[in-house]
């Protein structure tokens with residue numbers, strides 16, 4: 550059985566040990582030591598990392614037989630482990646875990662005190678740190694109050710003790726949460742504030758946690774997920790957000806407290822500008838249609854309107870359809886419109902009273918640009934392929950020829 554140095558002193562960063570056993574786990578080399586400061590994944594806390602005799606330890610896991618495996622990513626020969634070996638923790642990672650784990654105890658106790666909400670889940674990851682509360686609605690004011698309490702506990706720099714009490718001593722301690730594990734209980738007590746059963750690693754005074762900051766509340770069914778940060782990660786988060794706010798206030802030339810109103814104003818302006826543009830664009834389209842009709846080419850009793858748009862003129866496929874409908878409504882008109890570009894479009898239509906079949910004419914046009922589409926005798930459209938204005942013009946000419954060759 551390995552002596553758990555992390556339970557005796559969470560601040561041990563380097564230690565000497567003897568290798569008891571070499572094992573294989575998922576095809577990787579691993580060692581069991583006679584004592585270790587490496588914390589194995591468990592109780593919501595991720596494993597430590599670091600190195601043993603200079604070889605990176607990428608994972609630490611506790612097996613069913615209670616053996617703590619220090620896992621290496623590379624193949625390791627037994628010769629590398631002449632007794633004794635030296636273990637060295639990635640201290641920044643471990644200390645971050647200690648800050649967040651202790652911070653979690655405090656925040657959980659604070660939410661219970663303020664909102665009567667009990668913590669039913671804890672996740673400590675690289676990207677995200679969360680607790681889940683057993684209530685669906687947590688008021689913003691309650692969240693702020695919990696945050697205030699939590700930070701006051703930090704400012705008071707209270708002692709934190711983690712130990713295995715005997716049965717008599719344990720009976721005297723009121724635990725915040727019923728322990729989920731069997732066997733000997735480890736208690737983590739924040740003096741005068743909270744006591745909970747926990748197997749993780751913690752700081753020894755609350756001041757070391759630094760800031761405890763709730764980032765957001767998210768409702769999850771009948772629970773609430775609280776995203777929070779402690780210590781250096783809270784600082785990083787603040788730095789990032791401060792940068793974002795400073796950038797935005799400079800761009801919008803407003804104070805930070807006016808940002809939401811400024812963005813709302815911009816959104817309203819954009820909405821008004823869009824609707825003004827749509828009105829003007831619609832009017833322009835209408836006049837364009839009238840001009841095209843005046844310039845239509847007569848073929849017997851029929852007027853033919855043929856036009857290629859390049860895409861640079863600000864018209865899209867939707868505009869082509871509107872134009873086509875307007876032109877056809879004028880009576881005795883055959884309409885052949887094209888849009889060049891990465892997704893070229895052909896739109897063919899005619900006035901209702903005319904006999905021409907634009908669907909079969911479209912096929913001839915699409916054959917020129919190798920596009921796809923179809924329609925009815927009175928309206929057909931297609932394209933979808935890249936085509937230059939000249940290619941689209943050639944396609945429309947072929948379609949027109951098909952319409953009038955009968």
Ligand SMILES: [Zn+2]
Nearest residue numbers: 650737747749
């Ligand atoms: Zn803990």
